[in-house]
Amino acid sequence: MISQKAKYALRALVALSRTRTGATMMIGEISREQAIPKKFLEQILLELKRAGIVMSLRGRSGGYALLKAPEEVTFGEVLRLIDGPVAPLPCLSKIAYRRCEDCQDETSCEVRHVFERVALATRGVLDSTTLADALKLEDMPI
Template sequence: MISNKARYAFRALVAIAEAPAGEAMASADIARRYAIPHKFLEQILLDLRKAGILESRRGKSGGYTMLRPADTVTFGEVLRLFEGPLAPLPCLSRQAYRQCEDCVDERTCLIRREFGRAYDASRAVLDNRTIGDALSEGRQQGDEIRRSA
């Protein structure tokens, strides 16, 4: 299960990526739209800015814009930013690898093998799907709904 912080980060990224090109989104507007505590959202947006995903502008037309195109920001990247390594076992982690304390031989460990399969599958999806992909599919589904109405 992902944390509220990660979920709110995804919501904020979607809102900012949906804004017309060059138009900044105010954090207060995002917080109001998604019922996110404003101070908490500011911390999340700061983390996204420090990670080089967003940029911020001050002033009357200030707010947040995408620093990188939405189709280059993966779900895996954002999730790792807020949740840390995604591996279910320390012996599968690329960022925080360590051998399990009770492991005799990683090469023959059945637990590592089975969780490795699940981890590889989820990592493949998360590291290949972008915020841009999600937005494109959402727009297509909306178009299909409008056409069938």
């Protein structure tokens, strides 16, 4: 399960993706539109700015804008930035691997084998789905 912080980050980025190229959105506007607490959104946007995903401008026409095209930002990138590794078990993490304490042998662990398939499928979807894709999906019927 993703954190509320990651969900808010993705919602803010999708909102910024809807703006025309070069346009900015004020924090208050994103906060109202996406129902994200303003103080929490400030922290999230600062983290996204440090990672080079968004930029901020001061002044009358200030606000936040995407630094990258919506086609270049994947859900996987954002989730890893905000929540860390995308792995259901510590022994499946690529960047924060840790052997499960109760595991005798990873190569014969049936639980690991099943969740390895889950992790691969999940990463495949998250790493191939961009902000632009999310905008297209909202117009498609389920």
